[in-house]
Amino acid sequence: MSDAYIVSAVRTPVARAFKGGFRNVRPDDLLAHALKHALAEVPGLDPGRVEDVIVGCAMPEAEQGMNVARIGALLAGLPDSVPGVTVNRFCSSGLQTIAMAADRIRLGEADVMIAAGTETMTMVPMMGHKVAMNPKVFDDNENVAIAYGMGITAEKVAQKWDVSRADQDEFAYRSHQKAIAAIDGGEFTEIRPYTVTSRVPDPKTGQVREIETVIDTDEGPRRDTSPEALGKLRTVFDAKGSVTAATSSQMSDGAGALVLVSERVVKELNLKPLAVFRGFSVAGVPAEIMGIGPIEAIPKVLKQTGVSKDDLDWIELNEAFAAQSLAVMRTVELDPDKVNPLGGAIALGHPLGATGAILAAKLVHGLQRRQQRYGMVTMCIGTGMGAAGIFERV
């Protein structure tokens, strides 16, 4: 069985939804940008050799419907012969694609695969444009949690795992501090800037004016926040609860892409891989406490890959909410110093289906810069699941 080598991993900056730099940028364009850069950074690779482009997207409809993977691949200039498939497991979609791409290589079915993720929460809201619940959800109490918003599940986790408001505020504050330090320290080497061209009418000339803006930095982190300011915010999901907008992940737009190849291709093209993908696990938990999904997925993936928890140098734990992040860290006993050293989704944003690819790109570049060995990307998933994948720098 061949290992699956990650030879390129890039992402767009993550912009704030609705008012951010990507508010008018389509998800297929963000995806094409990531795909183009990911491929361009593998010297000597003929794009025609890509076996498949697997793209994660959590709300694959409207601008990101119509099999956004195939559209993004064509827009990126990939030849017609390269196919594309969109996969959806909500917030883990972008990690799921890496697992699926790696599997094809490990099975010997493919030599070159692309795994990616894209999401614009500006254009396609969470839950999509049209929500239509199954009436059976309310037939008995068993499945009512399918109807819960994510914020309610975070409140339930906070309550059950006894995560205090103060701890959540502190966690959120630290996420921003770490992200700002990382931006200032130039740590986000996986970002490939995106030039947004906006066109507006110019009544003075009667012409259409083009304005170019280069987006090169994540927009989410706030320099002006403080634990005191966070402490004053009102809870949004539960009048008697503890979760605020600031201790929840931000809604965002962004994309990420990774190129995975077999050992044969590494040798043939004399590539310097960033990492090897070691393995992936996913597990189910009750929908009403979906945030604790990683509690099941992490031990499972460690057992499967034979990597011990102590071997992990860097953990990208998606900060859907401070409450679930802390519950997971405490239960699985993750070393807080190893978790999200560059900040997480509370500061940097969480473009749902793109997040897995974005975190993986952030991780493999980080492992390279810091010369560390094992890293993990893990996240909770709506309706009650958790996913985790292990990466090893080579």
Place this chain on the structure above:
Amino acid sequence: MTDHKLLVRRAAVLGAGVMGAQIAAHLTAAGIPVDLYDLPSDDKPRSKIAAGAVANLLKLKPAPLASKDLAAFITPRNFDDDLAQLEHCDFIIEAIVERMDIKKSLYEKIGPHIHADAFFVTNTSGLSITELADVVPDALKDRFCGVHFFNPPRYMHLVELIPHPGTDGKVLDLLEDFLTRNLGKGVVRCRDTANFIANRVGVFTMWSTMHHAQRMGLGFDTVDALTGPAIGRPKSATFRLADVVGLDTMANVIRTMDAKLTDDPWHDLFKAPDWLGKLIEAGALGQKAGAGVFRKEGKEIKVFDPETGDYRATDYSLRDEVKAILAIKDPGEKLAELAKCEYPETEFLWAIHRDLFHYCAYHLAEIAESAREIDLAMRWGYGWNFGPFEQWQAAGWKRVADLIQADIDADKTGVKAHLPKWVSEVDGAHGPGGSWSAAEGEVSPRPDLPVYQRQYQPVRLIGEASHTGQTVHETESIRLWTLHDDVLIASLKSKMGVIDTGVVEGLNEALDKAEAGFEGLVIWQPQGPFSAGANLKAAADAIQRGDYDSVRALVKGFQEANLRMRYAGIPSVAAVRGLALGGGLELAMHASRRVAHLESYMGLVEAGVGLLPAGGGLATLALQANADTAAGDTWPLMEKRYKQVAMGQVAGSAMEAKDMGYLRPEDLIVLHEHELLHAAHGVIRSLTSAGYRPPLPDRTIPAAGDVGIATMKMLLVNMLEGHFISDHDFEIGSRIATALCGGEIDRGTPVDERWLHHLEREHFLELCAMPKTQERVGHMLKTGKPLRN
């Protein structure tokens, strides 16, 4: 200048302070785009100050903008860069700082930019219009006058119109027409005397109240208990009003009176009380400072006690003897009882009324054309139920004059001023022919400007003649009448327009009569709100008896009357102002058209009392959502409508009511409440002239069905889990969803109004049987406030 009408295509407001910005906001409600000017900023954007004022309009309560969207029609400008833009403005109102020198330099600066037909006016409340006219460039003088709005300008009906000797009379007529018809205001023409009319009398009253309260040793809380609704004035009474206005402002106004009114016989008494100075010194300036005469301590509101110099618990109770006197219905008898001065409270009340009457009579010739202007100004500018002369007249003109004279003779008034001679020569201030003009020594008739022909039923003062039309049919609940023979008018007789069996019967009678012999039917209340809803008390009593059949019959009867109106052979118009809630709104929703005063507050609020709209309101919303989205997806609109009913939202204006679907796109919004009836007649006539056809009956729509209900429940379950709603709210919300979506049936199944009405009715009855709903109804009847249980 046009001869018949002032056409304002664009307006400018100079000065973006509290008044200026809010005047701009109200102009946008009248469909006029506004340039709002203030000083330039050193840094960019240069019109930052005006822009900040526009942004602030979105936060102010009560809302100055009739709809948030209107903010976009106010363009921030500055006096340095944008003066050339003034040439596009037809109406320019100045509302900058009250300093003659600053106003003068601004007037000189803007003069060259104002076009030859534009009107230039000032909103000053403190400076003389004549003195200001001296510094107005010559070319503008004849089009210059005072146009004095009251705060908050959207909600206060009064605008004082003050000419200077050089103002063209035609200008005043055109402005009066514009302010009335376009801005919906009540115009009172004033003389150019200090503080004009409303503030002259209002501030005198405030001063006199403070003076006599101190003299009689009455607590401020007691004074407020005595000078609010007990004597026909707003709840803010005296000292709460002073806190709202600001104690520093109050002191300033009293100082201005002291400085300006040196010839006033009351002048020597115009001194601010000592405690006022002390509070101001301590920074207790009123509401804006968090403390004034009253101070909120935790949940308790305490009142300042000048005796101790500290705050104490409030006590609004009155002794029984005083309460008994205040309860006397006959105004003459009541005033006579007060004048006996048996208690400090009655002596106080007599003194403030005596001084008010005395003051107004003494100054009438100087400050107003006639008694009408003073009484209207106090009603519209200070929210009094009746003006001073009306109160006097109602209590018996001669009897009160004698009582006042007796006090003057006994030297009890503290001033050397006699009652003017005319007082003894007339029988009252107002009569069928008009109001007494002391200046002219004759009765002054109502102004005959064309704009007043549009007010079919204007405010009439006590003593004035009123024309109440021809009664066609009258019961305890409803009056059917006509003004012009062609249109039948139905007016609900209860104070709040409450709907009960009698109203439903009356409505059927109205439809019978209208179909038989009229062009159409207008539903309009002469006084008070359109309708606060169905008669909860009657329903609660029936439920108490376990008589659900009669509740079902009542609901069904109302639904059927509403449907009958919708499909009648003649058009119907609901003329709405003020509240149109619950059943009242459902009634309006079934008319062919609605004309609504801008200040209409519409909502299906049944959830607050544990019920759901069962007069066809939900069915109408479902039908309309379907019609409004015929080419697309009905769901987003259904969801919006669902939320507004489940949460009992009330529109903050007629414009917001359009957004909520309670008014339809073709419905008309009227700025002046007294033009409603005129507009309603116009709509009936236009519908008739186009050959009115009712909508086709028995239309079906695809139901949102079980999936719709489930999706609405998803919203509810998150609010329930998040402790934003109670279990009973969930219950009510689920039933509203069920009735709106056509029940637990397959999505897309065709349903008609009758099926939806059946669901409304059955869920209404099932809610009625629930103890928690009964608790809500009982609480509302007892306290007037909703209960969350």
